[in-house]
Amino acid sequence: MSYRRTRKPIFKACKKCGGLVPLDAKSCPYCGSTSFTEDWEGMVIIIDPEKSLVAKMIDRADKPGIYAIKIGGKVALK
Ligand SMILES: [Zn+2]
Numbered sequence: 001m002s003y004r005r006t007r008k009p010i011f012k013a014c015k016k017c018g019g020l021v022p023l024d025a026k027s028c029p030y031c032g033s034t035s036f037t038e039d040w041e042g043m044v045i046i047i048d049p050e051k052s053l054v055a056k057m058i059d060r061a062d063k064p065g066i067y068a069i070k071i072g073g074k075v076a077l078k
Contacts, residue, residue, distance in 0.1 A: 013040035013068040020066040042069030
């Protein structure tokens with residue numbers, strides 16, 4: 001029996017834009033990147049990037065979607 005420190009994620013985070021996509025996604029629906037990591041924490045849901053304060057904090061969150069707050073231990077928010 002081995003125990004992992006991390007919980008089992010249902011999403012993986014795009015390394016480029018921080019967008020969260022299903023584990024079986026081939027490419028990022030937000031920016032088209034194919035580089036992902038499962039090492040992420042926290043999520044924000046952007047519905048309307050024009051009006052969302054959080055979207056303004058995340059530089060790259062210019063499309064509606066789910067974004068990770070932390071990627072690889074670093075805060076992805078601006
Ligand atoms: Zn992306």
